Amino acid sequence: MNLDPRIKPREESNVLDRRQVALGSVACVAAASVIGSRGFANSPLKVRPEVGSPDGENMLRLYRKAVALMKDETKFPRHDPRSWKFQANIHWVHPEDRSEQAQNAIFSTTGLSPEQAAIVIEHRDLALGAAASKRAWSTCQHDDAVEYFFVAWHRLYLWHFEKIVASIVGEDFSLPYWDYGRQDRPYGRALPPAFREVIDGSQANNHLWYEFRDPSLNKADATAAQLEDQDVDASIAFQAEGMYPANVGRGFNRLLNNQPHGQIHGRIGIVGGSDPGMRSVPTAGRDPIFWIHHCNIDRLWEIWRRTPKGAEDERTFAERYRSTLFVFADAQGKRVTVSADRSFDLQFLGYEYGDLPVVIASDTHSRLVAGQAINIASNRESGTPATVVGEGASITLSVTGGAAAAFANTASKPTVARLELDGVRASDQPEDIFVVTIIVPTSQATPERFTVGRFNLFGGQIGAATNGASFLFDATPALSAIEKLDDDGKFEVEIKPLRQKTSVPVSIGAVRILAAR
Incomplete structure (x- = not known):
């Protein structure tokens, strides 16, 4: 100043x-x-x-x-x-x-x-x-x-x-x-x-x-x-x-x-x-x-x-x-x-x-903490961050080797899931907020689509020199569709701006889905 x-x-x-x-x-x-x-x-x-x-x-x-x-x-x-x-x-x-x-x-x-x-x-x-x-x-x-x-x-x-x-x-x-x-x-x-x-x-x-x-x-x-x-x-x-x-x-x-x-x-x-x-x-x-x-x-x-x-x-x-x-x-x-x-x-x-309701928080998070959750899908094999710009992008996730065993075990079959975006950052303020949709292929011509939420880049993750922001979404509705995929199956996480194209690239370091009983 x-x-x-x-x-x-x-x-x-x-x-x-x-x-x-x-x-x-x-x-x-x-x-x-x-x-x-x-x-x-x-x-x-x-x-x-x-x-x-x-x-x-x-x-x-x-x-x-x-x-x-x-x-x-x-x-x-x-x-x-x-x-x-x-x-x-x-x-x-x-x-x-x-x-x-x-x-x-x-x-x-x-x-x-x-x-x-x-x-x-x-x-x-x-x-x-x-x-x-x-x-x-x-x-x-x-x-x-x-x-x-x-x-x-x-x-x-x-x-x-x-x-x-x-x-x-x-x-x-x-x-x-x-x-x-x-x-x-x-x-x-x-x-x-x-x-x-x-x-x-x-x-x-x-x-x-x-x-x-x-x-x-x-x-x-x-x-x-x-x-x-x-x-x-x-x-x-x-x-x-x-x-x-x-x-x-x-x-x-x-x-x-x-x-x-x-x-x-x-x-x-x-x-x-x-x-x-x-x-x-x-x-x-x-x-x-x-x-x-x-x-x-x-x-x-x-x-x-x-x-x-x-x-x-x-x-x-x-x-x-x-x-x-x-x-x-x-x-x-x-x-x-x-x-x-x-x-x-x-x-x-x-x-x-005057209105401070008692919150009975879902126990979904506690069931998805490290050591209990199973990583059932991720984009880790690409090794590079995904970039979202313009009309958006689709990020390919691969079903992990442990997913099939988890789904096959009746005693530990996952019932809750969370989509996680980590290391999200941008060099400037993007022009819009983003809609996140899981798209899973089916035996039919039309894939199943599960819109799990939205995220924004408002504030500290803009130009941050740290690890960026994390965004978490309830992916439980997509579990049954993911279960039907082959062991090495792939599906998409689509990230699109809500209202208009964006010119500011958004970098996403890691995308994964964790699941737990």
């Missing part, structure tokens, strides 16, 4: 971490004067509502009001940390704001009094601080394939944003979440009507509407497209062994990031437009649906945290969270630095969710 030479590095200020609370009431009071008193022990917790509930609809009314004000540059100039685009740039800097010329315009002090100029320089320092640990812009945790602090950073980001909204509208405000897993509302799994409805004759007058969305989803009427099961399903994440197991790509943090988090981003974003909107990390934060989507991701994390696995393994990474700091803006637009472990403490943050 281009920095103003007048900006000098400054010491971290307003640092808050869990250890301050342990010091007693004096430290709590001091911290509360910075962050606000709400959320400490014995304070009532706000309940974040679902968007379709009466409380949720009321919060959307306040949200729309806040967005309109935050976008109004006469009230909140671009340099103000409470402005809409400044907040979006905390997630990642939008391409139009990356150049030195653009940043100089945002943080210009021309014609300002010394006092006004000092405020602008302070805001620039907050946005573009000389050290990565001192800046707020472009700090979302999508910078590698692990994305270790993905859920923690976004929780704290939403929390500060929520406080800014409450301050701007001057009323109690709780960020509502969009539970896209539900189908029992009049609009089903379509975008909530508040985000696409016509106001005063035009969608453009609706401050929750955003131009750069998939047009089929963004229609104002009942013909708007619905999200599908393959977009919203979070079940794979809840089968994880822990938050960060030895293979972190198979942990809850990473799997939730993939699905439904990244999938919703990819499905809502526009394909072929001048701005990809939700489909790309640097542009996603400008869409008002971003915050409602991430509120649901935060809720899913909280559900995980209350499972036995989630509660048990949290202590294993608590210290790393305590030693990691993030920079945000508070309700007054002032710098605040917060430790990642604050994300563990909803009592401190001062909110809760």
